[in-house]
Each structure stands twice: as structure tokens, then as C-alpha cells.
Amino acid sequence: MSDTAVTPSTATFDQFGLAPDILKAVKESGYTTPTPIQAQAIPVVLAGRDVMGAAQTGTGKTASFSLPIIQRLLPQASTSASPARHPVRALILTPTRELADQVAANVQSYAKHTALRSAVVFGGVDMNPQSEQLRRGVEILIATPGRLLDHVQQKTANLGQVQILVLDEADRMLDMGFLPDLQRILNLLPKERQTLLFSATFSGEIKKLAATYLRSPQTIEVARSNSTATNVTQIVFEVAEGDKTGAVVQLIRERSLKQVIVFCNSKIGASRLARSLERDGVVATAIHGDRTQNERMQALDAFKRGEIEALVATDVAARGLDIAELPAVINFDLPFNAEDYVHRIGRTGRAGASGDALSLCSPNERKQLADIEKLIKRPLDVQRLTVDAPVRHHHEERAPRRERSGDGRDERGSRRRTGAPSSGSFERPHHHHHRAQPVDDFFLKPYEPSPASVRKVEEAAAASAAPQKSGSKQPLAALLGGFGMPRKSTSSS
DNA sequence: AAAAAAC
Known part of the structure; x- marks a missing residue:
């Protein structure tokens, strides 16, 4: 809280009471001291509260929700092979496929020493491997909205037991017209759940979304959203x-x-x-x-x-x-x-x-x-x-830089122009x-x-092995x- | 005015 001196040098990840299996993964990731958003968000998420987070990406946001989510799900982690023992308990939604993939890689690495399973689903790729993975059961699912709804329709994803929902880059998702999809997904989730919303800005629309779907959220704001890093x-x-x-x-x-x-x-x-x-x-x-x-x-x-x-x-x-x-x-x-x-x-x-x-x-x-x-x-x-x-080429005897020395010379210059695009760079x-x-x-x-x-x-x-089927x-x-x-x-x- | 996202 002390706004005068944030001394992360003294802070460590040990202070949150995270399980040894999680701390081990954090250490292996090379992280030693929590970033400001992590320091603020992890205890709040661990306490089960809803969160409205304003954080620049690159501030350690992903770990700030992933680590406590893993911790909260850990007691229920099953080593059983039965899919029924691995329902989706945490759902993380992102606006772009690449971001989903990246968040999934992070979650995967933080959870690697636990029995929790995670998977990522997004469009543009074959559904079948995703379906197969879902069928085997995953506790933590990272997704883009469209493909997730596709899986819901195909009954390969069941969201009825989701306890924690994360809306990452929520403002972007609204910008991209995901509101109807988000509403559909939200309606499939249990009312009794924890919701974490991260957004670069708190626009009116975001506030409205939060008012509808979050319960007395704790606001966490680390860097002012419109500021740019001084480095x-x-x-x-x-x-x-x-x-x-x-x-x-x-x-x-x-x-x-x-x-x-x-x-x-x-x-x-x-x-x-x-x-x-x-x-x-x-x-x-x-x-x-x-x-x-x-x-x-x-x-x-x-x-x-x-x-x-x-x-x-x-x-x-x-x-x-x-x-x-x-x-x-x-x-x-x-x-x-x-x-x-x-x-x-x-x-x-x-x-x-x-x-x-x-x-x-x-x-x-x-x-x-x-x-x-x-x-x-x-x-x-x-x-x-x-x-x-x-x-210019080394072996060219004259620099193409127009020397304007004589009038007989510009013949080459005009030749170069011929057919050259207006953007002739x-x-x-x-x-x-x-x-x-x-x-x-x-x-x-x-x-x-x-x-x-x-x-x-x-x-x-x-x-x-040549997964392309149509129009290859x-x-x-x-x-x-x-x-x-x-x-x-x-x-x- | 353009980008993204399910088929």
C-alpha cells in the first residue's frame, strides 16, 4: 500500500502462501519478485473476490491471475483418469488466438508440477484435437469466444461447473464485437462463481459489463492505463x-x-x-x-x-x-x-x-x-x-544520387522513373x-x-502431416x- | 477507415 516506497526487493512469491508445486514452477520460470499487479491481485484472487483490473500487458498480468487460480483449484485437482473428474473449473477468454495460445503456455508452465490439466481452444485450426483434449477433461480452459461456443454447441465443452472466469483484454473483446458471444457464454456459467475482468481502460461499456456480471469487485490499478512505459x-x-x-x-x-x-x-x-x-x-x-x-x-x-x-x-x-x-x-x-x-x-x-x-x-x-x-x-x-x-550497388561507378551537374546525365534518372510506383522507395x-x-x-x-x-x-x-483438407x-x-x-x-x- | 473473431 505504501505509495512512497514500493520495494519489491524484499517481497517474494513466498508471501502469498502458494503451494510448493506452484512456487517451484514460478522459480523455474525465472521470476523472483512479484510485479506490482501480482502483489496486489494475487491475495485478492486467492480470497475469492471478483476483480476489476487495469493493467498494461507485460506487467505480469497473466501470472497475477493464473497463479492464484491454480492455487484455488489445487485442492480439487484429481489424478484420476476419468474425464468426469476433470470438469472445466476455470475459463479464461481472450480476444485473439495468439493471445489465447500465449496465456495457455503460461498457465501450462505454472501448473506443470500439479495434477491440473489445461487446454486452449481457438478458431482457424482443426477442432478435433481440441475436442479430444476436452473429452479427456481439463480443469483450466483458455479460449477465444467463437470457438468456445462452437465447442459448447458440439457438446464437447461443458461450462456448467466453471468456478472462475477471466475476461482478459475485455475492452478489446468489446471493441471486436464480442459482447453477444460473451453474454451467451456468461449465461452458460454458474451464477455462483468468481469473475476477474482485465481491461486497459475502464470505459462506460466496460463498467456496464462489470456492473452486470461482477459482484462487488475489487478494483486494482497499477499503471495508469493510458500511460506509456518510461523505459x-x-x-x-x-x-x-x-x-x-x-x-x-x-x-x-x-x-x-x-x-x-x-x-x-x-x-x-x-x-x-x-x-x-x-x-x-x-x-x-x-x-x-x-x-x-x-x-x-x-x-x-x-x-x-x-x-x-x-x-x-x-x-x-x-x-x-x-x-x-x-x-x-x-x-x-x-x-x-x-x-x-x-x-x-x-x-x-x-x-x-x-x-x-x-x-x-x-x-x-x-x-x-x-x-x-x-x-x-x-x-x-x-x-x-x-x-x-x-x-546502390558497389560496382556502380556513379552514385545514383542525382548530381545535377550536367543536363546530359539525367537520362538515367528519367529511366529510373519509368514505371516506378508512386511509393518509389x-x-x-x-x-x-x-x-x-x-x-x-x-x-x-x-x-x-x-x-x-x-x-x-x-x-x-x-x-x-498435411492437415490441410480443403483447397490444398x-x-x-x-x-x-x-x-x-x-x-x-x-x-x- | 481498419482490424479481429466460428463454421
């Missing part, structure tokens, strides 16, 4: 829209960024940028809602393993995702929703590390910038970024081994995946990206 250096770069791709490459190179998430506002934009970056020698892949779940998971896993330099993402990756030691986030586009800015840059500077949030701002994004500054209540450092002329790859293609080809030829991407997909295909006759390029967009939509709508 994240935020810089805005003024740059022409057409120079953005070059700017991303330049920032990655100049700052020697080992890994970076680059956020775009649209799925197509993300795919395009990933392709452009690859062309400029940055190992990149896209993650967004138009890619298959398999591709999304592969992209994220490869990124976490460090095999990919730039993960180009839509806001599907803005919230909650925990990537260790991510040194920087780049906003290729400024988000339309200022709150998303806070979430995006929250992907870096996690667990006390420092991070850079680098945002590109074109002249037509000034309003978004103003909105963000208003939300975070402070002006951002705005710098002008001069994007170098596209890097990718005229020349700067790696010698890159074959020089006419700019036109770049737009007309179907996407060609990088050798690294091809290898990854082949590995994955070999590993998962796509070429590799199509499997890889939503990249090779048809030039003209001849398709049926």
Missing part, C-alpha cells in the same frame, strides 16, 4: 508516405535493430511491406488476419526463435503478445485509434528492459499524431527523417547478391518467398503469404 524511448519521424519503406530499412540498419515488429494499419499493407523488406534484404514475414492460423503461428514462432528480423503486423499483434527482449517497435502507419499506439509500443521495453518505439508520420497522419499526444498527455519527440537515396536492393530486376517486375511477378521462408514452410509441412492445391507462394495478390481482382466477390 521506452519514443520518437516520431516525419517522412513522406512514399519514403516509408526506405525509412523502415534505414532505421533497422542504422540502429542495428536485431528484431523489430513493424505495425501497419491494413492487412494488404502489411503483406506488401513484408515483401518489400525481403527484397531489401531484411528477413521479414507478415502476420495478419488474412493469413491462415498455421501461417500466423509459424510467423510468430519463427520470430520468437530469432529467425526473422522484422515481423510485419496488423493490430492482431498489438495487444498482449510477449516477445522477450524485443528491442524496438516501428509504426509504419500511425494507428487510427490512439489507444492502439499505447498497446503497440507496449510490445517493446517489457520486463523492465529498454526499448525504442519509432513511428513514421506522413503529412496526412498529423491528426493521428495529435490524438496520440493527447491520449498520453505529452508531446512526442518529432524528428525529420531524411531517407537516403536507395542504396524500393528501387534498388542494396545487396550484391540480389539480382537487379526492373521495378516493373516487382509488381507484376508473383511473390517469390525467400529461401528462409521456403525452408520454414517445408519443415512445417513435413512436421505436421495452392502454390507455395499462396501458402506463404497472402502475398501474391492477384493483380486485378477478377474474382467473384
Whole structure:
């Protein structure tokens, strides 16, 4: 409570009275001292109270509810093989599939020394393995709402014995139109239960949801929801829209960024940028809602393993995702929703590390910038970024930088312009081994995946014994990206 | 104006 000196150095996880099997897992995870939200939430959840939690993701929120939930379920943990002895007792709902997967991995690791079973269900993947797991029985279920309801309908999930419900990123779920699904799910749960609601903001809608479904909740607020971490250096770069791709490459190179998430506002934009970056020698892949779940998971896993330099993402990756030691986030586009800015840059500077949030701002994004500054209540450092002329080949005798020395020279300059896109930032790859293609080809030829991407997909295909059933006759390029967009939509709508 | 999520 003492607001003067929070000294976590003296605090340990031992103080909560958690079972040795849980503490062992916590230690193995490398955690020694509880974060502020953990220190506040764990005792309250252990006491069985409802919680309204406002916490930035990355503050240790997942453990703050997972650990006490495991503790509360522990006395009922059955080692029996009978599914009937393993009803769903705790249900954790998240807005995105990746977040569900991540929370599930955390829960799994915290519960690994106990007899409690956990599982995760979300859409976009085969239902059968999920159904099989549910049939065998799990005490802790992590889910996205749609697929959970699907399982309920198929009678593979029974929510009649849920004692604890967690709504993670509740504001996001409402934003995404999950309210009807949430209401349906809530109606399937026992009235007598504990409910924990976590949200970045306490909007009117969230308060209404809480008033309807929570019982005298304890409010826990650690960091002000609209604040941004002080360990994240935020810089805005003024740059022409057409120079953005070059700017991303330049920032990655100049700052020697080992890994970076680059956020775009649209799925197509993300795919395009990933392709452009690859062309400029940055190992990149896209993650967004138009890619298959398999591709999304592969992209994220490869990124976490460090095999990919730039993960180009839509806001599907803005919230909650925990990537260790991510040194920087780049906003290729400024988000339309200022709150998303806070979430995006929250992907870096996690667990006390420092991070850079680098945002590109074109002249037509000034309003978004103003909105963000208003939300975070402070002006951002705005710098002008001069994007170098596209890097040229070593063996080229003259720098393409237009020297304007004579009039006979600009013939090449005009040739370069021919057919160049308005966003002409990718005229020349700067790696010698890159074959020089006419700019036109770049737009007309179907996407060609990088050798690294091809290898990854082949590995994955070999590993998962071809689970694709419908429409599996796509070429590799199509499997890889939503990249090779048809030039003209001849398709049926 | 765009993103996400069940089939």
C-alpha cells in the first residue's frame, strides 16, 4: 500500500502462501519478485473476490491471475483418469488466438508440477484435437469466444461447473464485437462463481459489463492505463508516405535493430511491406488476419526463435503478445485509434528492459499524431527523417544520387522513373547478391518467398502431416503469404 | 477507415 516506497526487493512469491508445486514452477520460470499487479491481485484472487483490473500487458498480468487460480483449484485437482473428474473449473477468454495460445503456455508452465490439466481452444485450426483434449477433461480452459461456443454447441465443452472466469483484454473483446458471444457464454456459467475482468481502460461499456456480471469487485490499478512505459524511448519521424519503406530499412540498419515488429494499419499493407523488406534484404514475414492460423503461428514462432528480423503486423499483434527482449517497435502507419499506439509500443521495453518505439508520420497522419499526444498527455519527440537515396550497388561507378551537374546525365534518372510506383522507395536492393530486376517486375511477378521462408514452410509441412483438407492445391507462394495478390481482382466477390 | 473473431 505504501505509495512512497514500493520495494519489491524484499517481497517474494513466498508471501502469498502458494503451494510448493506452484512456487517451484514460478522459480523455474525465472521470476523472483512479484510485479506490482501480482502483489496486489494475487491475495485478492486467492480470497475469492471478483476483480476489476487495469493493467498494461507485460506487467505480469497473466501470472497475477493464473497463479492464484491454480492455487484455488489445487485442492480439487484429481489424478484420476476419468474425464468426469476433470470438469472445466476455470475459463479464461481472450480476444485473439495468439493471445489465447500465449496465456495457455503460461498457465501450462505454472501448473506443470500439479495434477491440473489445461487446454486452449481457438478458431482457424482443426477442432478435433481440441475436442479430444476436452473429452479427456481439463480443469483450466483458455479460449477465444467463437470457438468456445462452437465447442459448447458440439457438446464437447461443458461450462456448467466453471468456478472462475477471466475476461482478459475485455475492452478489446468489446471493441471486436464480442459482447453477444460473451453474454451467451456468461449465461452458460454458474451464477455462483468468481469473475476477474482485465481491461486497459475502464470505459462506460466496460463498467456496464462489470456492473452486470461482477459482484462487488475489487478494483486494482497499477499503471495508469493510458500511460506509456518510461523505459521506452519514443520518437516520431516525419517522412513522406512514399519514403516509408526506405525509412523502415534505414532505421533497422542504422540502429542495428536485431528484431523489430513493424505495425501497419491494413492487412494488404502489411503483406506488401513484408515483401518489400525481403527484397531489401531484411528477413521479414507478415502476420495478419488474412493469413491462415498455421501461417500466423509459424510467423510468430519463427520470430520468437530469432529467425526473422522484422515481423510485419496488423493490430492482431498489438495487444498482449510477449516477445522477450524485443528491442524496438516501428509504426509504419500511425494507428487510427490512439489507444492502439499505447498497446503497440507496449510490445517493446517489457520486463523492465529498454526499448525504442519509432513511428513514421506522413503529412496526412498529423491528426493521428495529435490524438496520440493527447491520449498520453505529452508531446512526442518529432524528428525529420531524411531517407537516403536507395542504396546502390558497389560496382556502380556513379552514385545514383542525382548530381545535377550536367543536363546530359539525367537520362538515367528519367529511366529510373519509368514505371516506378508512386511509393518509389524500393528501387534498388542494396545487396550484391540480389539480382537487379526492373521495378516493373516487382509488381507484376508473383511473390517469390525467400529461401528462409521456403525452408520454414517445408519443415512445417513435413512436421505436421498435411492437415490441410480443403483447397490444398495452392502454390507455395499462396501458402506463404497472402502475398501474391492477384493483380486485378477478377474474382467473384 | 481498419482490424479481429466460428463454421
